Amino acid sequence: MLKTTDLAYWYENESNVLFKDVNLEFMAGNLYAIVGQSGTGKTSLLALLGGLDVQRAGHIEYAGTDIAKIGLSNYRRRDVSMIFQSYNLLEYMSALDNLMTAMAITGAQHQGEREYARGMLRQLGLSEDQMVQNVRKLSGGQQQRVAIARTMVLDAKLVLADEPTGNLDERNTAAVLALLQALAHEAGKCVIMVTHEAEVARQCDVVLRLKNRQLTVEQTVAAAASGTK
Amino acid sequence: MNFIKRAWLNLITRRGRSLLLVLVTSAIMLFVLAGILLRGAANTATQTAKDNVGATLTLSANRQAAFKKLRQGSSSGKPMGKMALNMQPVKISIAKQIAQLSNIAGYSVNVAASANASGFSAISSTSGSSGGPGGMPGASSRGDITISGVSSTASSSNFANDTYSITRGHGLTAKDAGTKHVVIESELAKQNNLNVGDTIKLKATSGSKKTYQATVIGIYKAKSSSTATAGPGASDPANTIFTAYAFANQLKGSKYAGTADSVTFTVSTPGKLSSVKKAANKLINRKTYVLNSDDASYKLVAQSMSSATSFANKIVWLVAIAGTIILALIVILMIRERRHEIGVLLALGEGRGKIIAQFFTELFIVLLVGVGIAGAGGKFVGDKLGAQVMSSQTASLTNLSTVTGGGQQGGPSAGGQVPGGRGGAPAGGQMNGAATQTAKLSAIKTHVTAKYLLELFAFGLLIILIAILAGAGGIFALQPRKILIE
Numbered sequence: 264m265l266k267t268t269d270l271a272y273w274y275e276n277e278s279n280v281l282f283k284d285v286n287l288e289f290m291a292g293n294l295y296a297i298v299g300q301s302g303t304g305k306t307s308l309l310a311l312l313g314g315l316d317v318q319r320a321g322h323i324e325y326a327g328t329d330i331a332k333i334g335l336s337n338y339r340r341r342d343v344s345m346i347f348q349s350y351n352l353l354e355y356m357s358a359l360d361n362l363m364t365a366m367a368i369t370g371a372q373h374q375g376e377r378e379y380a381r382g383m384l385r386q387l388g389l390s391e392d393q394m395v396q397n398v399r400k401l402s403g404g405q406q407q408r409v410a411i412a413r414t415m416v417l418d419a420k421l422v423l424a425d426e427p428t429g430n431l432d433e434r435n436t437a438a439v440l441a442l443l444q445a446l447a448h449e450a451g452k453c454v455i456m457v458t459h460e461a462e463v464a465r466q467c468d469v470v471l472r473l474k475n476r477q478l479t480v481e482q483t484v485a486a487a488a489s490g491t492k
Numbered sequence: 493m494n495f496i497k498r499a500w501l502n503l504i505t506r507r508g509r510s511l512l513l514v515l516v517t518s519a520i521m522l523f524v525l526a527g528i529l530l531r532g533a534a535n536t537a538t539q540t541a542k543d544n545v546g547a548t549l550t551l552s553a554n555r556q557a558a559f560k561k562l563r564q565g566s567s568s569g570k571p572m573g574k575m576a577l578n579m580q581p582v583k584i585s586i587a588k589q590i591a592q593l594s595n596i597a598g599y600s601v602n603v604a605a606s607a608n609a610s611g612f613s614a615i616s617s618t619s620g621s622s623g624g625p626g627g628m629p630g631a632s633s634r635g636d637i638t639i640s641g642v643s644s645t646a647s648s649s650n651f652a653n654d655t656y657s658i659t660r661g662h663g664l665t666a667k668d669a670g671t672k673h674v675v676i677e678s679e680l681a682k683q684n685n686l687n688v689g690d691t692i693k694l695k696a697t698s699g700s701k702k703t704y705q706a707t708v709i710g711i712y713k714a715k716s717s718s719t720a721t722a723g724p725g726a727s728d729p730a731n732t733i734f735t736a737y738a739f740a741n742q743l744k745g746s747k748y749a750g751t752a753d754s755v756t757f758t759v760s761t762p763g764k765l766s767s768v769k770k771a772a773n774k775l776i777n778r779k780t781y782v783l784n785s786d787d788a789s790y791k792l793v794a795q796s797m798s799s800a801t802s803f804a805n806k807i808v809w810l811v812a813i814a815g816t817i818i819l820a821l822i823v824i825l826m827i828r829e830r831r832h833e834i835g836v837l838l839a840l841g842e843g844r845g846k847i848i849a850q851f852f853t854e855l856f857i858v859l860l861v862g863v864g865i866a867g868a869g870g871k872f873v874g875d876k877l878g879a880q881v882m883s884s885q886t887a888s889l890t891n892l893s894t895v896t897g898g899g900q901q902g903g904p905s906a907g908g909q910v911p912g913g914r915g916g917a918p919a920g921g922q923m924n925g926a927a928t929q930t931a932k933l934s935a936i937k938t939h940v941t942a943k944y945l946l947e948l949f950a951f952g953l954l955i956i957l958i959a960i961l962a963g964a965g966g967i968f969a970l971q972p973r974k975i976l977i978e
Contacts, residue, residue, distance in 0.1 A: 307973075315839060315973035339972075340841020351836045351976065353498070355505035367494035368842045397505065 264453050265289040265312065265421055270321035272307050277319075281307055285321070285478045287471070291420060294447040295455040296464040298481070299473035305457040306425055308473065312455060313345050313423045314338040325421070340369050344419035348426035350406040352398045358384055358409040359394045362416050371418045383412045387442065404435035411442050415450070422446055424456040428463055440466055495846045499853035509826070510858065516822060517855075517862035520815035520955070522873060525866045525948045527808035529874035529938035534804045538797035547762035547787035549769055551587060552754040553579035554782040580780045581751035590757060590772045597760040600648070601752040603641030603740040606634050607733075610693035610703050612684040615728045635697040638732040641740025644668075645675055645710070647756075648734070654715070661688035661710035668709070668736050675710040679730040687711075694733075699745025706735065762790040807877070812951055820959035827851065827963035834967055835975035844968050848960060855956040863949050867940055870948075874938035 271283035281304030289295060297305050310316040311323060314335040323330050330338045345351075352361050362380040366373070373379040384394050387408040389401075398406055407427060414422050424443060428436040440463055447454040447468070456467065464470045470482035503510045558579045584601065591599050614636035642648045645663030650656040659678055674694075676686065686692065688708055695703040714729055741748040757772070759765050769785050776783065827834075837847050967975060 310973040313839070315976070316971045336838075336841055336843060338841075339839060345839055347976070351832075351839065353833060353836060355502045355833075356498075360501060364494060364498060365840055367497075368837070368840045 264291045264326060265455075266324045267312070268322045268324070270308075270311065270323065271319050272304060272311060272316075273319050280476055282473060282476045282478060283320070287478065289421075289453050289455060291453045292447055292451050293453060293468045294444055295453075296467035296470045297455065297457045297473060297478070298459065298461070298464050298470060301459070303473045304476075305473055308478070309423050309425050309455065309457050312421075313343050315345075342419055343421045343423060344369075344414040344417045346407075346410050346414055346422065346424035346427045348429040350398075350403075350410045352406060352409055352413075354397070354399050356398065357395045358389060358398055358401065358405075358412075361398060361409060362413050365413045366416055369417050369419070371416060373416065380412075380416055383416050384409065387412050387415075388438075403430050404432065404438075407431060407435065407439055408442075411439060415442075415446065420452055422452050422454045424454065426457055426459065428458065428460060436460075436463065495850035496853050499850045499857065502850075503854055503857060513822065513826075513855070513858045514861050514865075516819065517858050517952070518865040520811065520819060521859075521862045521866035521948060521952055522869055523811040524808060524815060524951050525863075525870035525940070525944065526873040526877050526938075527804055527811055528944050528947055528951075529870055529940065530877050531801060531804035531808055532944060533874070533938045534797060534801040538794065538801060547759045547765045547785065547790045549590075549757040549759060549765070549772060550754050550784045550786065551582050551590065551757070551772075551776065551781055552784070553581065554778065554780055555579060556782070557779050581748060581753060582755050582781060584750050584752060584755075586776060586781070587752070587755040587757075589775050590755075593768060593771050593775075595759055595761050595764050595768050597758040598647070599643070599755050599757045601641070601643040601737045602648075602754045602756065603639075603737040603744070603748075603751075604753050605639035605641060605740045605744045606697050607637045607639055607694040607743050608635035608697055609637050610695045612686065612692055614731045615680055615683060635695070636731060637694060638729075639694070639740045639743055640732055640734050641737035641752075642734055643737060645712070645734050650714075651712075656712045656714050658710050659713045661708070663710050663712070664734055664736060670738060671736060672704060672706040672739050673709040673736065674706045674739075675712055675734040676708055677730040677732060678711050678713045680733075681708070681711045694743065696743045696745070699743075699747075704739070704742065706739070759787075762787050812955065816955045816958055819955055820962045823851070823855070823956070823959035824963035827960070827967065831967050831975050834964075835972050838972035839976065847968075848964055851960050851964065852956065855960065856953075859949070859952045859956060863945060863952060866948065867945055870944075871938055871940050874940075 266288045267285050269283075270285035271280065273280040285308070297308060299305050307316070311318050314330055317331075317335075325333060325338060325342055333342070352358075353364060356364065359377070359380055362383065363377065365371070366376055366380065381391075381394060385391075389405060389408065389412075393401060393405065398409060401409065407430070411427070422443075427443070428439050431439060443454050443456060444466070446452045456463075458464050465482075468484045469480065471478050472481040558577050562577055587599055587601065590596065640648070642664060644665050645651045645656075645658070646665070648656075651658075651663065658675070661675070663675055664673060674692065676692075681687065684692075686708055688711060690708050691705050692708060693703050693705055695701065712734070714732075735743075737752060738749075741751065757768075759768050765785050765787050769783055772783055834847055838844070
């Protein structure tokens with residue numbers, strides 16, 4: 264589904280390389296975890312995979328087409344959906360309006376869109392009142408669930424999550440992880456998550472470690488689809 | 493069209509910020525509108541002033557040619573003392589031909605004569621009213637009453653520029669052309685207990701020296717009737733009686749029938765004065781008559797009004813530029829503050845154009861409210877500003893007319909000349925007319941019309957477009973990741 268070839272990224276110049284020669288193929292139906300110490304470039308790698316930034320070298324292909332050819336804006340709108348540690352919700356809207364706006368921007372088609380979005384929020388544990396409240400009035404866990412719900416209502420096959428449990432307590436962490444697993448295993452999406460929590464990583468299908476500027480496979484659950492190199 | 497919904501949600505959720513934007517935009521729009529209104533009013537006023545003040549052509553005897561003829565006669569051996577300056581009065585028939593030319597709005601006839609009061613007494617001034625300037629040829633035939641024959645009092649320069657005004661009865665009009673109706677000065681009326689409807693007797697001082705009975709149909713008040721302005725030996729200005737020009741000719745003598753001392757033509761389009769003069773010159777014998785053009789007051793008013801228009805233009809542009817800078821700064825700060833939101837929208841795949849469209853829609857709604865508020869208050873500010881500008885223009889013009897025209901404004905019989913002078917357009921009177929005209933304009937009122945509101949709206953759109961592009965340009969150059977992280 265998503266393939267990287269000789270992917271590299273550095274800041275000002277090549278002597279400051281974060282990672283290079285990343286060659287990977289991510290498959291649908293799997294939950295991937297990218298782990299590594301702070302500053303190794305986990306978030307930068309995720310940003311490249313999400314089309315939020317441009318690599319210094321190499322290629323990224325989505326469904327066999329270079330994402331540069333798809334157009335980064337089109338790619339972000341149609342093919343990929345992101346969850347951030349800081350939720351990145353539109354703060355002047357309610358939870359419901361956030362979902363409706365995301366659906367409108369990406370062109371996600373669902374019958375009875377408003378009711379569909381409500382159902383998704385309800386499924387993630389938000390009450391009817393909370394759905395129409397301004398998102399700033401919701402707790403961190405609730406906001407993250409809104410962010411995940413936003414991902415779930417979109418048609419994107421690729422879900423990228425940057426430290427989605429970073430600001431959450433144990434109970435909310437477990438709930439969010441369960442949702443991501445469901446997105447991968449039940450909805451058949453390819454979910455790639457950056458995390459620094461070993462326990463969270465252990466529950467993923469494939470764990471990739473970014474170390475010494477290289478990305479290596481650390482753990483593969485037997486059930487995980489093949490494809491990582 | 494999701495960006496419109498986002499714009500609306502943002503405006504109503506962040507009410508405080510929206511209100512602040514509305515207030516700033518309204519203030520800017522208010523001053524831009526005031527400038528636009530003032531400019532429009534100044535343009536209209538300039539046109540009105542030009543139309544009203546106009547320019548004139550005066551047809552009179554060619555004095556220079558008459559002197560030249562006199563000198564030629566002298567050189568042929570005739571003694572100067574036995575020769576008289578022979579100036580032909582203007583024939584009304586010629587004036588009527590000129591009046592047919594295009595761009596001639598109308599004409600007024602002026603005849604100066606004198607008569608002696610019979611059965612009532614003229615006002616005596618300390619300088620003496622009888623005799624006129626001693627030793628001057630014809631002095632013996634001068635009476636104590638100055639007759640100013642006109643086609644209508646309204647067309648007389650003194651009435652036109654409000655130096656004289658009718659206080660009782662009415663002035664002379666075209667209907668009084670063949671009558672012996674007169675309009676007398678209030679001091680003369682008071683001294684002789686005369687009122688509207690009374691009759692007076694005037695005795696001709698030349699020709700048949702017949703006595704005529706005339707009816708008083710109006711009494712006028714001269715704002716300034718000081719003899720000091722008339723010079724020594726002059727009849728008191730209060731002794732000036734206005735009559736129909738035909739009656740004035742009767743008093744002068746039968747040979748003056750159908751003539752005038754001067755005829756003043758009003759040119760409807762002052763800009764075409766020279767071409768009208770050229771056409772009129774073809775209709776006259778230039779050895780006998782001369783046409784003098786006068787557009788000084790027109791130029792003075794035009795210059796004065798142009799400076800008011802220029803001032804209004806400066807206000808429009810200064811406020812627009814200042815407004816753009818202020819609004820642009822606010823929008824830049826607002827957009828920078830919302831860079832996270834921009835990042836989120838870009839991460840969702842929203843196009844940059846639609847994000848700009850969202851900000852534009854927000855400010856468009858704010859602008860609509862701002863223009864509405866400005867429309868309600870713009871007239872008030874425009875009127876205040878207009879009154880201030882026009883009063884300063886009037887003051888400067890009045891000062892100018894006092895300096896340039898005051899000394900020449902003697903009124904009838906000034907300096908012991910023929911009563912009424914050229915009657916048509918003494919320079920001082922014209923300058924005063926220009927000042928009066930501009931003074932009338934000081935009360936100009938601005939009007940908020942749909943056209944002005946549309947112009948204001950266009951200004952506002954331009955301002956917010958520049959402000960948004962200035963504010964968002966830098967952010968949109970960044971990758972979404974940088975916006976979200978930085």
